[in-house]
Amino acid sequence: MTDHLQDKLDHLPTQPGVYLHKDAEGTVLYVGKAKNLRSRVRSYFHKSRPKSGRISILVKKIADVSVIVTDTEAEALILENNLIKKHQPRYNVNLKDDKTYPYICIKNERFPRVFPTRTVRQDGSTYFGPYTDVKTMRLMLDTIRSTFKLRTCSLKLNPEPIEAGTYDVCLQYHINNCKGPCEGLQSEEDYNATIDRVERLLNGKTKGLVDDLQEQMVQLAADMEYEAAADMRDRIKALKKFSRRQKIVSQDFDDRDLFALEVDEENDVACTAMFKVREGKVIGRQHKYIKSVTEHEPGGLLQSFVERYYAEANFFPDEVLLSHDLPAPEPLEELLRERKGRIVPVKRPQRGEKASLMRMVGANARLLVDEWKLQEYKRQQARVPHAVQALRDDLRMDKLPRRIECFDISHLGGTGTVASCVVFTDGTPRKSDYRTYKIRSAEGRPDDFKAMREVIQRRYRRIKEENGPWPDLVVIDGGKGQLSSAVASLKATEAFDQVRVIGLAKRLEEVYRPGDSDPLFIAKDSAALQLLQRVRDEAHRFAVQYQRKRRKKTTLTNELETITGIGPKTAQTLIRHFGSVQRVKEADADAIADLVGPAKAQKVADYFSSTADQE
Numbered sequence: 001m002t003d004h005l006q007d008k009l010d011h012l013p014t015q016p017g018v019y020l021h022k023d024a025e026g027t028v029l030y031v032g033k034a035k036n037l038r039s040r041v042r043s044y045f046h047k048s049r050p051k052s053g054r055i056s057i058l059v060k061k062i063a064d065v066s067v068i069v070t071d072t073e074a075e076a077l078i079l080e081n082n083l084i085k086k087h088q089p090r091y092n093v094n095l096k097d098d099k100t101y102p103y104i105c106i107k108n109e110r111f112p113r114v115f116p117t118r119t120v121r122q123d124g125s126t127y128f129g130p131y132t133d134v135k136t137m138r139l140m141l142d143t144i145r146s147t148f149k150l151r152t153c154s155l156k157l158n159p160e161p162i163e164a165g166t167y168d169v170c171l172q173y174h175i176n177n178c179k180g181p182c183e184g185l186q187s188e189e190d191y192n193a194t195i196d197r198v199e200r201l202l203n204g205k206t207k208g209l210v211d212d213l214q215e216q217m218v219q220l221a222a223d224m225e226y227e228a229a230a231d232m233r234d235r236i237k238a239l240k241k242f243s244r245r246q247k248i249v250s251q252d253f254d255d256r257d258l259f260a261l262e263v264d265e266e267n268d269v270a271c272t273a274m275f276k277v278r279e280g281k282v283i284g285r286q287h288k289y290i291k292s293v294t295e296h297e298p299g300g301l302l303q304s305f306v307e308r309y310y311a312e313a314n315f316f317p318d319e320v321l322l323s324h325d326l327p328a329p330e331p332l333e334e335l336l337r338e339r340k341g342r343i344v345p346v347k348r349p350q351r352g353e354k355a356s357l358m359r360m361v362g363a364n365a366r367l368l369v370d371e372w373k374l375q376e377y378k379r380q381q382a383r384v385p386h387a388v389q390a391l392r393d394d395l396r397m398d399k400l401p402r403r404i405e406c407f408d409i410s411h412l413g414g415t416g417t418v419a420s421c422v423v424f425t426d427g428t429p430r431k432s433d434y435r436t437y438k439i440r441s442a443e444g445r446p447d448d449f450k451a452m453r454e455v456i457q458r459r460y461r462r463i464k465e466e467n468g469p470w471p472d473l474v475v476i477d478g479g480k481g482q483l484s485s486a487v488a489s490l491k492a493t494e495a496f497d498q499v500r501v502i503g504l505a506k507r508l509e510e511v512y513r514p515g516d517s518d519p520l521f522i523a524k525d526s527a528a529l530q531l532l533q534r535v536r537d538e539a540h541r542f543a544v545q546y547q548r549k550r551r552k553k554t555t556l557t558n559e560l561e562t563i564t565g566i567g568p569k570t571a572q573t574l575i576r577h578f579g580s581v582q583r584v585k586e587a588d589a590d591a592i593a594d595l596v597g598p599a600k601a602q603k604v605a606d607y608f609s610s611t612a613d614q615e
């Protein structure tokens with residue numbers, strides 16, 4: 001820790017606020033809030049405090065700390081949310097939408113327009129959403145337009161041009177979809193009262209809104225304004241029709257927000273789902289995905305989502321229900337109390353109707369995780385080369401052969417028999433997974449079948465012991481005989497049901513499958529066959545390379561073994577240390593003696609001395 005950082009830590013305030021961890025270049029690494037800034041920030045650097053891998057890496061990178069003091073924890077929560085959005089710190093929980101969802105905007109202007117948008121601007125406008133179900137949003141907009149008859153034009157309706165008669169009413173006025181504020185036919189006071197009703201509808205307050213409109217309808221009828229009363233009746237019908245489309249989930253008609261979290265550790269992803277319940281009906285939902293979740297507690301992930309939601313919300317419910325307990329609920333509870341004007345319970349229901357509601361939200365979160373996995377699978381499929389997809393089709397496989405392993409045997413007249421295994425993933429060589437094998441069972445005589453049985457058995461016995469990774473397709477360089485040998489070994493190791501195996505004969509590039517008497521026809525110019533040929537040729541190259549390397553090493557070693565008193569072990573020791581026979585010949589006698597002893601060093605020196613005399 002630098003003196004500068006230690007000095008910062010020694011002089012931190014004890015008030016609530018927000019802290020920003022920065023690296024040596026001034027980049028913001030993490031933004032957090034605290035009830036006591038001094039205690040919270042200093043806790044990161046306590047050696048006794050257990051840390052996750054993520055936090056340990058963060059602490060190593062911290063070179064500076066900035067703090068902003070606030071009056072309350074609620075203010076710190078809002079400021080934290082704004083700073084996270086501004087700086088996008090790497091080590092904060094990263095909440096991501098699957099896509100950009102639309103909002104309904106009430107524009108901050110005279111005679112406000114109401115319209116859908118996918119861009120939220122800090123211009124004083126009011127935004128409702130986001131709406132994950134676009135059909136529901138469009139239905140709500142249609143209901144608003146047919147019921148409240150708001151303007152849709154983009155004219156700047158300032159008092160001066162209206163009074164001067166600058167504007168003329170458009171078609172929307174003539175078809176009774178607008179009341180003509182541009183010509184002063186609707187007052188600003190009446191228009192704003194209509195906007196208040198729109199906000200009530202968007203907040204799910206349909207029951208009270210219908211009651212108010214019914215009172216107005218009765219009054220209009222009493223005043224013998226029958227046409228206006230009929231118009232009001234039609235509006236009420238539209239609102240009731242819209243209300244009936246909303247799912248009733250509670251009979252107590254309270255306003256609730258329900259938050260559930262579902263974590264998929266295998267794919268390192270989580271989904272937070274939120275349902276808005278107004279007057280006992282679900283009026284909307286939204287969700288966000290969180291990546292890299294393995295080092296986070298579920299409660300902490302859910303808290304990040306809930307806090308960020310209410311930091312930007314314009315409506316606060318009577319109650320908040322959660323699927324997990326929050327590690328530090330106090331700032332959220334304080335924010336809700338300040339915005340609502342009274343205590344808003346934040347709790348995790350365990351039984352009864354509320355627990356049943358939470359199970360419904362949790363089930364939706366699980367469905368959303370499954371949807372993400374399906375979309376991710378489709379994205380991966382889209383990245384798979386055409387040749388791999390064509391190979392799946394030509395071999396009639398159930399799944400893509402994304403990992404292919406190919407085997408080849410190489411020897412010189414039955415001596416120095418070796419085998420190679422090369423691996424291709426998505427049609428590309430994966431050289432870190434290549435393997436070579438010295439064949440013991442076929443030494444001394446050419447027997448490719450026995451060599452193939454040995455290498456397949458050794459390879460897949462080990463993969464079975466280590467539980468993978470299993471290939472999607474095994475390619476044998478050879479025809480029916482080599483393929484039969486490979487199949488026998490796969491069955492012996494109980495691996496035959498784990499993989500698909502084929503043989504590729506060199507002469508006519510014929511593809512054989514186990515149990516088929518005739519080869520499988522694949523067009524000679526197809527991408528699938530070309531991929532198999534590339535894999536086969538790479539296995540052959542790798543096997544030949546290894547066989548030559550071993551033969552060269554053996555030849556060098558054998559020359560030393562011709563020296564009387566120098567055995568294979570001593571010869572290998574000398575070659576490993578000096579690298580070649582020539583370097584042994586040029587080496588200092590003392591260096592050789594240190595390695596194999598004075599007596600053997602003398603024999604080596606005498607041998608090279610005699611060969612030099614013969615030259």
